[in-house]
Amino acid sequence: MAELSSPMDLPRIEAAVREILIAVGEDPERDGLLDTPGRVARAYVEAFAGLHADPAEVLSKRFAVDHQELVIVRDIAMYSTCEHHLLPFHGKAHIGYLPRNGYVTGLSKLARLVDVFARRPQVQERMTGQIADALVEHLDVLGVIVVIEAEHLCMSMRGVRKPGASTITSAVRGILARNATTRAEAMALLGFGPR
Numbered sequence: 001m002a003e004l005s006s007p008m009d010l011p012r013i014e015a016a017v018r019e020i021l022i023a024v025g026e027d028p029e030r031d032g033l034l035d036t037p038g039r040v041a042r043a044y045v046e047a048f049a050g051l052h053a054d055p056a057e058v059l060s061k062r063f064a065v066d067h068q069e070l071v072i073v074r075d076i077a078m079y080s081t082c083e084h085h086l087l088p089f090h091g092k093a094h095i096g097y098l099p100r101n102g103y104v105t106g107l108s109k110l111a112r113l114v115d116v117f118a119r120r121p122q123v124q125e126r127m128t129g130q131i132a133d134a135l136v137e138h139l140d141v142l143g144v145i146v147v148i149e150a151e152h153l154c155m156s157m158r159g160v161r162k163p164g165a166s167t168i169t170s171a172v173r174g175i176l177a178r179n180a181t182t183r184a185e186a187m188a189l190l191g192f193g194p195r
């Protein structure tokens with residue numbers, strides 16, 4: 001996801017940002033704004049790097065561990081961009097999976113996988129499902145649960161203006177979708193157990 005190898009058209013982003021500045025009534029030639037189109041272009045390269053990242057590559061390395069039970073990583077910081085307003089939504093992703101035949105992935109790869117799908121124009125529901133589906137497809141797990149909780153700035157700073165509202169989405173696949181007991185155990189470990 002390095003900036004230098006980005007296939008994105010930075011000059012085109014810069015030209016568009018300059019147009020937006022003019023359209024809202026700003027002067028793109030004033031001192032403070034001179035470098036802004038370039039900065040925004042570089043920020044977009046980061047924010048949308050997931051469009052050019054491959055989930056299969058992130059999950060390509062796996063290793064055998066004698067563990068047939070749940071693996072849970074919770075509180076993975078997540079920053080994404082809502083595709084309706086191009087404003088950030090951010091929060092935490094929680095992932096639990098049941099390895100098949102004792103094959104696991106590196107813990108950091110789960111966080112990298114979140115970034116692959118978060119760094120795109122997104123809606124939270126689709127991103128949640130994409131992370132779960134990628135784990136089923138590329139890690140070959142028995143079951144997976146993904147829960148994402150996030151605040152959408154398009155709901156906080158504009159529009160309905162309700163800061164603090166938390167949107168929680170989940171996606172469950174495989175044995176965790178079929179077996180209520182295993183799912184309840186996973187939900188409890190993820191911090192969403194019975195209160």
Ligand SMILES: Nc1nc2c(ncn2[C@@H]2O[C@H](COP(=O)(O)OP(=O)(O)OP(=O)(O)O)[C@@H](O)[C@H]2O)c(=O)[nH]1
Nearest residue numbers: 082083084085122123124125152154155158159160
């Ligand atoms: N389901 C879902 N909705 C989202 C997400 N991100 C933003 N939205 C919503 O997308 C909707 C877009 O609604 P529109 O009526 O087309 O746009 P709008 O006039 O800007 O809507 P308001 O935000 O209500 O002012 C809004 O209700 C947003 O809150 C998301 O990840 N999932």
Ligand SMILES: [Zn+2]
Nearest residue numbers: 082084085154
């Ligand atoms: Zn939005």
